[in-house]
Amino acid sequence: MHIPDGFLSTPVLVATNAAALVTVGFAIKKASEELDESQIPLMGVTAAFIFAAQMLNFPIVGGTSGHVLGGLLAALLLGPNAGMVVMTVVLIVQSLLFNDGGILALGANIFNMAFIGSWCCYWVYRWLAKISKSETVSVAISAWLSVVLGAVICALELALSGAVPLVVVVASMAAIHALIGIGEALVTVAAFAFLKRTKPELVRG
Amino acid sequence: MNAKSEVKPFSVLRWLNLMKQNAYLLAFVAIVLATIALLPFASELPDGLERVAEMFGFAERERQVYSAPLKDYTLPKFGGFFGQAIAAVVGISVTSGLVWLLASAIKKVKGKNA
DSSP, X not given: OOOOTTSSOHHHHHHHHHHHHHHHHHHHHHHHHHOOGGGHHHHHHHXXXXXXXXXXXXXXXXXXXXXXXXXXXXXXXXXHHHHHHHHHHHHHHHHHHHOOSOSTTHXXXXXXXXXXXXXXXXXXXXXXXXXXXXXXXXXXXXXXXHHHHHHHHHHHHHHHTTSSOHHHHHHHHHHHHHHHHHHHXXXXXXXXXXXXXXXGGGOOO | OOGGGGOOTTOHHHHHHHHHHOHHHHHHHHHHHHHHXXXXXXXXXOBHHHHHHHHTTOGGGOOOOOOOTTGGGSBTTBOHHHHHHHHHHXXXXXXXXXXXXXXXXXXXXXXXXX
16 A cells, blocks of 8 residues: 555645654654663564565455555564554655655554554554454454455545545445455464563563 | 585585574575565555555655665566565675674673673
């Protein structure tokens, strides 16, 4: 769901870039307070994993593909602030080196996938883990939600830009990403379980 | 030649030994190799947003305001599997390296304030 340049109107670009600046600034500030030196290698490896996973599209129905975003996994391993920082760097590199996501739309993509998909959905996970008592179910639902919610916010930005009517774009983006989110949930649950088993000391939860 | 030449700093054995000691290095190498292995199976179909943009006719709004050096995850004039594999290695390494540098810089700022 990387938005290219040209899709969004100027007011939406200004608003999303401002929102991204504020939220990323906050995440960096909080991360600097929490960050432990021993976490730095894990941040590097998590970034490598997320970049790699986002290159590997899998087909879903109707001649469409999707890929893992990894935002919730990053937040589970590193906490929501460092997780959001990692997602932001991935999105910047994708835009600047690979033309994946526009440079003017970078703020919108950071807001949708790093702030909503990683930071916000981490707190959804924490809340679910508290009320459901099943960590796996909480991880699965919040990973799925990170894709669907990001797609819905993306659809709102497109509708606000006058690119497409609100109802059709929200419905179609949500429907397609509800399927892509299943892949996200499976990969996140598997990666989280694998790390918990092999390196339990790394997993914050 | 003196005795020092017996130490080959970049020998395969030395790398394997390093990886055995460092789980992060092992994970990084595993991620790179797995990505290269899986690249031929990655779907070329349009993604969710591209599909919706085609369906509702706003795909033509796209304006490229900047041309990236490794556009579309491949090397210019050197496409195919090898171009993609090199783009993947560059992307994974640059992303990982930047995160490392940024995290270290954040950590230093914190150290100064403390």
